[in-house]
Amino acid sequence: ETGVTQTPRHLVMGMTNKKSLKCEQHLGHNAMYWYKQSAKKPLELMFVYSLEERVENNSVPSRFSPECPNSSHLFLHLHTLQPEDSALYLCASSQVGPGVSNTGELFFGEGSRLTVL
Amino acid sequence: QKEVEQNSGPLSVPEGAIASLNCTYSDRGSQSFFWYRQYSGKSPELIMSIYSNGDKEDGRFTAQLNKASQYVSLLIRDSQPSDSATYLCAVNHYGNNRLAFGKGNQVVVIP
Numbered sequence: 061e062t063g064v065t066q067t068p069r070h071l072v073m074g075m076t077n078k079k080s081l082k083c084e085q086h087l088g089h090n091a092m093y094w095y096k097q098s099a100k101k102p103l104e105l106m107f108v109y110s111l112e113e114r115v116e117n118n119s120v121p122s123r124f125s126p127e128c129p130n131s132s133h134l135f136l137h138l139h140t141l142q143p144e145d146s147a148l149y150l151c152a153s154s155q156v157g158p159g160v161s162n163t164g165e166l167f168f169g170e171g172s173r174l175t176v177l
Numbered sequence: 178q179k180e181v182e183q184n185s186g187p188l189s190v191p192e193g194a195i196a197s198l199n200c201t202y203s204d205r206g207s208q209s210f211f212w213y214r215q216y217s218g219k220s221p222e223l224i225m226s227i228y229s230n231g232d233k234e235d236g237r238f239t240a241q242l243n244k245a246s247q248y249v250s251l252l253i254r255d256s257q258p259s260d261s262a263t264y265l266c267a268v269n270h271y272g273n274n275r276l277a278f279g280k281g282n283q284v285v286v287i288p
């Protein structure tokens with residue numbers, strides 16, 4: 061396994077469904093991220109788990125719930141989503157901390173394309 | 178004001194020409210600057226990082242940073258069809274693990 065892997069690659073769900081996106085990184089990094097990418101909009105940071113601390117974007121609705129059981133795995137639990145939540149959800153990892161000068165060098169997974177009907 | 182702005186529309190360049198992309202940012206405290214390339218249907222990949230004023234060259238790519246004017250640019254020399262992609266500008270503070278991205282600029286290299 062290499063880099064950052066995401067499953068599933070494609071997901072179609074109804075507004076009442078509950079589903080989860082999974083991400084796994086094999087790079088030994090200590091920070092993981094969820095980004096949302098919608099057409100014609102900048103990448104939007106949703107959640108960060110860094111050095112076991114969670115940081116979130118306060119504008120993210122509560123129907124998105126992250127989980128990070130360890131430094132290599134990250135989940136995004138989805139519940140009662142809306143059609144406007146349809147987007148590409150990207151997981152990324154990086155190495156952060158004192159002495160790390162290249163913060164911002166994110167390694168992205170291939171993404172999970174979500175369609176909410 | 179948007180944190181990171183990339184205002185140019187799709188950029189079409191003939192093969193072999195120079196593609197020039199610009200990005201401005203609003204936070205004067207920003208210290209780290211990145212260019213990511215994203216092919217259609219793929220995830221972003223880092224192609225350049227720059228931390229100090231001036232130019233940084235890596236192969237056919239040159240990043241230019243001007244902190245006083247708050248802009249960072251990317252030049253692609255001898256453009257190839259394989260350079261056709263969307264280029265994302267990203268900015269953050271040193272040691273901060275939160276990147277702010279621009280919307281991206283699409284580059285189309287015409288053979």
